[in-house]
Each structure stands twice: as C-alpha cells, then as structure tokens.
Amino acid sequence: MEARDHNVLSCLQRLEMGALGFQSRDPEEVLKKDRLHQLKCRALSLRMQRNQLKAQIQKLKEAKAALDDGITMDGNDVENRVNSSQLALPLLMSRHTQLKDMLRAHHLIGGYDVVEVDSGKRVSFSLSTAYEDTYLDTYHLELDLTRGVRIHRHDIPPFIPLKTLAQENLETDLPGFLHSLWQHVNGRASRQYQLKLIKEQMETVSVMETNPLCSVLVLMCKIPGEEDTAVLLSLLYGDPLKALPTRVTLESNNKLLPDEPQWKEVKSLFLKTPPHKVLLALRSEGRIM
Amino acid sequence: MHAFGRVHVGARFATVNRDRAIPEIQIDTDASRTGCWVENMEEEYETEILQLCEEIAVLEVEKETFERDVSMQYGQYDILGAIEEDDIRRQDISKLMENIEKLEKNLARQTRLNGITLTRCCVKTIEKSKIKLVQQHRLTGHCHLCSFEVEFEIIETQEDDSLMRKVMNLNIVVDGNECKDISSIVSRVEETKSLLLFFKTLKSFCENCEHRRKTFQHFKEKYPNMVTLPEGCQSELMLIQSPKLKGCSMCIFWDIDVTLEGEIRPKIDLLLKMPEEVMTIDYNIVANAPEYFQNLLRILGAEASIESVIKTVCVTD
Numbered sequence: 001m002e003a004r005d006h007n008v009l010s011c012l013q014r015l016e017m018g019a020l021g022f023q024s025r026d027p028e029e030v031l032k033k034d035r036l037h038q039l040k041c042r043a044l045s046l047r048m049q050r051n052q053l054k055a056q057i058q059k060l061k062e063a064k065a066a067l068d069d070g071i072t073m074d075g076n077d078v079e080n081r082v083n084s085s086q087l088a089l090p091l092l093m094s095r096h097t098q099l100k101d102m103l104r105a106h107h108l109i110g111g112y113d114v115v116e117v118d119s120g121k122r123v124s125f126s127l128s129t130a131y132e133d134t135y136l137d138t139y140h141l142e143l144d145l146t147r148g149v150r151i152h153r154h155d156i157p158p159f160i161p162l163k164t165l166a167q168e169n170l171e172t173d174l175p176g177f178l179h180s181l182w183q184h185v186n187g188r189a190s191r192q193y194q195l196k197l198i199k200e201q202m203e204t205v206s207v208m209e210t211n212p213l214c215s216v217l218v219l220m221c222k223i224p225g226e227e228d229t230a231v232l233l234s235l236l237y238g239d240p241l242k243a244l245p246t247r248v249t250l251e252s253n254n255k256l257l258p259d260e261p262q263w264k265e266v267k268s269l270f271l272k273t274p275p276h277k278v279l280l281a282l283r284s285e286g287r288i289m
Numbered sequence: 290m291h292a293f294g295r296v297h298v299g300a301r302f303a304t305v306n307r308d309r310a311i312p313e314i315q316i317d318t319d320a321s322r323t324g325c326w327v328e329n330m331e332e333e334y335e336t337e338i339l340q341l342c343e344e345i346a347v348l349e350v351e352k353e354t355f356e357r358d359v360s361m362q363y364g365q366y367d368i369l370g371a372i373e374e375d376d377i378r379r380q381d382i383s384k385l386m387e388n389i390e391k392l393e394k395n396l397a398r399q400t401r402l403n404g405i406t407l408t409r410c411c412v413k414t415i416e417k418s419k420i421k422l423v424q425q426h427r428l429t430g431h432c433h434l435c436s437f438e439v440e441f442e443i444i445e446t447q448e449d450d451s452l453m454r455k456v457m458n459l460n461i462v463v464d465g466n467e468c469k470d471i472s473s474i475v476s477r478v479e480e481t482k483s484l485l486l487f488f489k490t491l492k493s494f495c496e497n498c499e500h501r502r503k504t505f506q507h508f509k510e511k512y513p514n515m516v517t518l519p520e521g522c523q524s525e526l527m528l529i530q531s532p533k534l535k536g537c538s539m540c541i542f543w544d545i546d547v548t549l550e551g552e553i554r555p556k557i558d559l560l561l562k563m564p565e566e567v568m569t570i571d572y573n574i575v576a577n578a579p580e581y582f583q584n585l586l587r588i589l590g591a592e593a594s595i596e597s598v599i600k601t602v603c604v605t606d
Contacts, residue, residue, distance in 0.1 A: 130483070
C-alpha cells in the first residue's frame with residue numbers, strides 16, 4: 001500500500017511540476033524549488049515591512065505638521081477629536097523611541113541595566129567595563145531577593161574576590177557592593193586591555209609573564225644597536241582597582257644600565273603613564289626596539 | 290512533498306494552489322523551459338531582498354529621525370494621559386501604550402539605582418549600516434546637586450563575532466557649587482574620552498559631597514549655638530565655637546579630592562585656634578590636635594569623631 005501511495009504521490013508531483021513548467025524530477029531541482037519558495041516569502045515580507053515603514057513615516061510627517069500648526073490633543077471640539085486619532089500613534093511611537101534612547105544612554109554611561117526577573121523574585125545587573133574610550137566586556141550578576149539578598153548566578157571571573165565583597169556589604173549596602181565589584185572588574189579589564197595593546201602595537205617587546213588578574217606584567221625589551229643587551233621590566237599592580245602599577249623594577253644583563261638616570265626616569269614614568277604609551281614613546285625615541 | 294500545494298490522493302488530477310501574489314519580477318517564459326530558470330529567479334529574488342534590506346535600513350533611520358524630532362519639540366507632552374478612549378481600543382495603540390508603560394517603569398528603576406537623572410536625551414544617527422553605527426548624543430541631567438551636559442559620539446563596528454564600541458568627541462560641562470573641584474578630572478576625561486569613568490567618578494564624588502552636606506547640616510541643627518557653616522552647607526568648612534570659651538575655635542576641613550584616575554579621597558582635617566593664654570600653658574594642644582583627630586577618625590569614623598570634638602567644647606552650666 002505504501003509503495004503504491006508513494007508512486008501515486010510522485011506521479012502527481014511530476015504532473016504538477018510539469019504544469020508549472022518543470023521537465024525534470026531531479027531531487028536537486030526539488031530542493032531548489034523549496035529555496036525559491038523561501039526566497040519569495042522573504043521578499044514578500046520585506047516588501048510589506050518596507051511599505052509599513054513608509055506609511056509610518058508619512059503619518060509622522062503629518063503629525064509633526066499638525067503639531068507645528070498648533071493642533072494639540074486637548075480641546076473638546078469635534079475637529080480636534082478627529083485630529084487626535086491622527087496624532088495618537090505617531091506621538092506614542094515618538095515617546096517609545098525617546099524612552100529607548102534614554103535607556104540606551106543609561107547603559108552607555110555605565111548604568112547597571114537592572115532587569116526584574118521572575119516577577120521581582122530575582123534581579124539581574126550588568127557591569128560594563130571600559131578603558132578610556134573603548135568599551136570592554138560586560139559582566140552579569142543575578143541576585144535572589146526572596147530571603148535576604150543572595151547571589152543566584154553570575155559570570156564574574158574566579159580571580160575577582162566576589163565572595164569577600166559580598167560578605168562585606170551585599171545585604172547592607174547594595175549600591176556600595178555593586179560599585180566595589182565594578183571597580184575590581186573594571187580594574188582588571190583595563191589592565192588586560194593595556195596588555196592587548198602592548199601585544200598589538202609592540203611586537204618586538206616580549207611578554208615574559210602575566211597572570212589572569214593581570215596584576216603582574218614582565219616585559220623584555222631589546223636595545224637597538226646593542227645586540228646582546230636586553231631590559232627586563234617588572235610591573236607589579238598592588239592595587240587591584242587601579243590600571244597603573246604600584247611598583248616597577250628594571251633589570252638588565254648590562255649591569256650598569258638600571259642605574260643610568262634616563263632609565264631611572266623610565267621606571268618612574270611607568271608609575272604614572274599607561275605601559276603601552278610609555279613603550280611607544282621609548283620606541284619612537286629609539287631607546288628600545 | 291506537500292510544499293507545492295494540496296494534492297488529493299486518489300484524484301485523477303493534481304490540484305495545485307497557485308500563489309496568489311504576483312511577483313514583481315517578469316518571468317522569461319522562454320528560459321522557463323530550462324532548469325536554469327530556477328537559478329535566474331533565485332538570483333532576482335536575492336537581488337531584490339538585498340535592495341529591500343538596504344531600503345528598510347534607510348527608512349528605519351528616517352523614521353527614528355522623525356520620531357526624535359517630534360520628541361524634541363513635543364516630548365514633554367503627557368502622551369499616555371491624552372489618548373482618547375476610542376483610540377485605546379485599537380490593538381496597535383493599546384499594545385504600544387503597554388510597552389511604553391513598561392519602559393517608563395524600567396527607566397525609573399535605572400534612574401534610582403544608577404543615581405543619575407537624565408532630563409534630556411538628544412540622539413542623532415550619523416551613519417547606520419550592517420557593520421557600522423555612528424550616533425551623536427547630547428545628555429542633560431543631574432547627579433544629586435551637580436548638573437551636567439555631556440556631548441559625545443559613539444561608534445559601533447561589527448568585527449567578526451564581536452561588537453567594538455568607542456567614544457569620540459567628548460565634551461563635558463558640569464555645574465554646581467562643589468563642581469569646581471572636579472574641573473581637572475573633567476579635562477583629563479575629555480582628553481582620554483573616558484565617558485564611563487567620568488560618570489562613575491561623578492556619582493562617587495556627588496555621593497561624598499552629599500554625605501558631607503548632610504553631616505554638616507545635621508551638626509548645625511543639633512548644636513546651633515556652636516556650629517556655623519560660614520560658607521554654606523555645601524562647602525568644605527565647618528566651624529565649631531563655644532560661646533563660653535572665647536577665642537577658642539575649631540575648624541573642620543572636609544576635602545573631597547579626586548585623582549586623575551577617578552579615585553575619590555575624602556580628607557578630613559581639624560585645625561585648632563586657641564587664645565594666647567592657653568598657648569602659653571600648653572602649646573602642644575594645638576600642635577597635637579590634628580594628629581589626635583586623625584587617630585579618632587580611623588577608629589570612630591567621620592560623624593562620631595566630629596561629634597566627640599564638639600562635645601569637648603560643650604561646656605554645660
């Protein structure tokens with residue numbers, strides 16, 4: 001029975017394809033017809049979307065013209081009531097976009113993007129990080145508010161002391177806790193980004209040592225013109241919140257080099273200026289390769 | 290098998306449901322006899338789809354621009370309150386109103402937790418494509434008693450599977466009694482375009498100022514005869530003088546220092562002024578007082594330390 005049905009179906013299909021102008025019953029052609037159908041549907045829906053947008057823009061233009069003419073949605077006369085229908089949708093759409101703009105602005109200036117989950121039982125926060133003009137990774141934290149305040153889940157890396165910070169003031173001072181957490185996460189993201197810049201912009205400098213928290217950075221630089229001389233810079237970031245090191249040590253196989261005044265100056269420069277900027281300056285001055 | 294229309298099994302002829310919509314593309318009937326007719330159609334649809342996507346992107350920017358124009362001029366309008374009953378019954382309007390209410394609640398939540406109130410937000414899309422978005426923003430608002438106006442440009446580029454976002458052309462104006470103290474960090478932030486750092490720092494700074502203001506205000510109200518704020522409650526100076534002990538005065542200097550890296554360092558100092566007679570008896574009292582106060586601060590914190598200092602000159606009858 002099945003085999004016969006199959007034959008009947010394929011026979012009818014061949015008839016249909018013949019009616020539509022197809023001569024072949026190649027399975028590849030069948031697939032192509034499927035894809036053609038999909039493309040047609042997509043084109044149709046995009047056409048509809050485009051036409052809807054054009055209509056909405058037209059309504060907005062008319063609404064703005066009406067508002068400019070002084071027509072408002074107040075007023076009790078019939079004429080204004082007729083107009084209010086015309087204004088309602090465009091004004092609502094404008095307000096919708098305005099609110100979305102404001103929420104995005106809050107996000108751009110470092111807001112926590114608070115979202116209530118599960119009808120208020122849990123709240124999620126986003127922590128945006130940035131170094132100078134570049135936005136870096138965003139981290140997330142979800143808190144359970146049903147019995148006190150507890151961390152439900154998060155994607156904070158393990159070398160950030162989340163538990164310690166939570167014990168300090170999660171329950172007593174939520175804004176304070178979020179700010180301290182942000183400082184830790186942003187400090188580390190900034191140091192990591194500076195390391196990325198060093199690797200990208202200074203290929204001749206070798207990164208000898210680093211760690212996940214980016215609290216230690218050891219770099220080796222070669223001196224131009226002196227083939228066997230290299231300088232080993234150790235940057236220790238004692239404060240996990242800061243993007244500048246707290247201690248800089250300079251070593252070299254040329255034992256006299258670290259005591260030279262210009263290299264002592266370099267050491268102090270690393271304490272005040274981001275490392276990639278110092279290295280770039282040194283290279284442009286010909287002090288390192 | 291059923292993709293091409295309804296087929297009645299058992300019927301002698303196949304019934305085909307032809308698509309009602311007529312495509313905008315002309316079918317070349319001569320080429321239709323060959324298998325490559327399908328490929329031609331595919332190409333034409335693909336081209337149309339690309340064109341439509343581009344057109345839609347342009348129209349979306351145009352729509353947003355008109356919407357923002359309307360908000361700019363008529364945004365203060367209480368739109369939700371003004372919608373007529375008849376219109377609310379329309380599904381598209383009621384759905385939109387519901388979404389707007391959700392967004393307003395969300396905005397109130399963000400404002401509360403972020404500690405920053407935005408009163409005006411002007412956005413202009415300069416460039417928008419699948420891989421790049423450039424927008425100009427001008428934000429006006431305040432954080433506690435400090436008001437700001439910030440202009441910047443955001444450039445977003447789609448790189449492989451990640452989004453790169455950068456800040457350009459940052460301009461900041463701050464206004465407020467305490468804000469003269471942060472002018473150096475404002476310049477540094479504009480130079481390095483550190484938008485995020487600026488707002489985090491501003492928030493910490495303003496919270497510190499608010500704490501100082503409240504503390505000073507509290508002591509002025511609690512000890513009105515002894516505490517004066519010669520430069521107002523938003524300044525860093527509090528004066529403690531007992532009317533009974535003439536010539537003795539204590540100055541509390543509560544500085545809120547901001548480093549160029551955005552670190553807030555509050556520094557509270559005590560300065561003692563004693564009349565000549567006291568100085569001859571015990572000079573050290575004036576010299577040691579500041580250090581004594583710093584020790585007190587470490588143990589008791591700001592409010593308790595200041596209170597205990599006030600109490601030392603509280604001479605009861």
